[in-house]
Amino acid sequence: MKISQLVKKTNVPKETIHFYIREGALPKPRKLGRNTADYGEETVEQIQLIKDLQDNYFLPLSEIKKILKKQRKLSEIDKIKFKFIAKSRWPIDQISLDSIEGAEAFMQTTGMSSKWLDKMQEWEILTPTHKDGKTFYAPEDVIIGKLVVELDRLGVGPKDGYDPKDLKLYVDFVREVVLPTHMAFFERHLHLLKSPEFQEKEIKLIETIGLFFYHLYRKTIKDEIIRIIDGMD
Numbered sequence: 001m002k003i004s005q006l007v008k009k010t011n012v013p014k015e016t017i018h019f020y021i022r023e024g025a026l027p028k029p030r031k032l033g034r035n036t037a038d039y040g041e042e043t044v045e046q047i048q049l050i051k052d053l054q055d056n057y058f059l060p061l062s063e064i065k066k067i068l069k070k071q072r073k074l075s076e077i078d079k080i081k082f083k084f085i086a087k088s089r090w091p092i093d094q095i096s097l098d099s100i101e102g103a104e105a106f107m108q109t110t111g112m113s114s115k116w117l118d119k120m121q122e123w124e125i126l127t128p129t130h131k132d133g134k135t136f137y138a139p140e141d142v143i144i145g146k147l148v149v150e151l152d153r154l155g156v157g158p159k160d161g162y163d164p165k166d167l168k169l170y171v172d173f174v175r176e177v178v179l180p181t182h183m184a185f186f187e188r189h190l191h192l193l194k195s196p197e198f199q200e201k202e203i204k205l206i207e208t209i210g211l212f213f214y215h216l217y218r219k220t221i222k223d224e225i226i227r228i229i230d231g232m233d
Contacts, residue, residue, distance in 0.1 A: 003029075006039045010047045017047065025050060025065050045083075052086040070098070076196075081203045100137040110145035116164065120148065123168040182209070 007014050020026040026046055029037035046068065053064050071082055100106045106128075107117060120126040126144060128137045137145070148167070156162045185205075192198040 001039050003037065003039065006043060006047075009044050010051075012047055012051070020047070020050065020061075023061055023065065025061055025068060049083065049086055052083075056086065077199055077203060080200050081207065084204050084207050098139060098142075100142055102135055106137045106142070106145060109142060111149040112145050116148070117145075119164065120145070120167075123165060123171065125167055125171055178209075178213075182206075 001009070003014055003017065006012075006017060010017075017026065021028055026043060029039045029043070032038050049068065049071070050061075050064055053059050053067065054061075059067075071079065074082060100109055103114070103117060106112070107114060112120070117126070121128065125148075126137070126141045128135050128141060130136075148164070151157060151162075152159075158164060186193065186202070189198060193202075
């Protein structure tokens with residue numbers, strides 16, 4: 001498509017598109033002539049991703065370029081997940097694309113001590129994978145690790161009288177209550193599991209349910225705190 005069509009499809013000015021190309025955030029188009037270039041649908045998708053990351057995460061173009069470079073190496077399913085998250089205004093760590101190799105690197109990244117890393121793995125709050133004698137922590141494990149450390153800094157930790165093992169109750173709830181319900185849905189659609197359309201639906205379903213629990217928790221706790229405060233007056 002011509003630049004005029006790309007502008008119309010993305011609602012992004014021509015000057016901005018040329019800026020993205022100069023900065024390396026977009027690939028150079030295929031030249032058809034001295035003053036004519038051809039842009040593919042992948043350029044439309046990349047511009048939409050840039051817009052989503054700017055609008056929802058307020059990231060500078062320099063950071064977006066790094067994210068897009070990693071995003072190009074993802075599997076098709078992970079790309080679908082990434083595009084969905086970019087639109088959903090998840091906490092910023094959720095758009096991380098990197099796994100962490102090794103316990104030392106994990107502790108350095110999250111600030112978690114070896115004692116609590118061992119405990120979190122024992123309680124299966126963190127579940128690293130092992131391959132070729134190496135240990136890998138998925139982005140979700142890294143996020144959870146950072147959040148556990150932040151809870152301790154906020155005064156919700158062992159020194160404050162909070163038993164971190166209580167976090168296992170959340171894990172057990174997800175595995176024993178949420179997971180069976182979710183898997184029952186998939187079992188009714190086994191014949192569709194390998195279709196690209198259903199896989200895209202599956203990714204969006206998982207992320208949407210995650211958002212549901214995220215906001216449900218925030219709403220429930222907020223309402224209860226307000227109720228308690230009102231009762232003290």
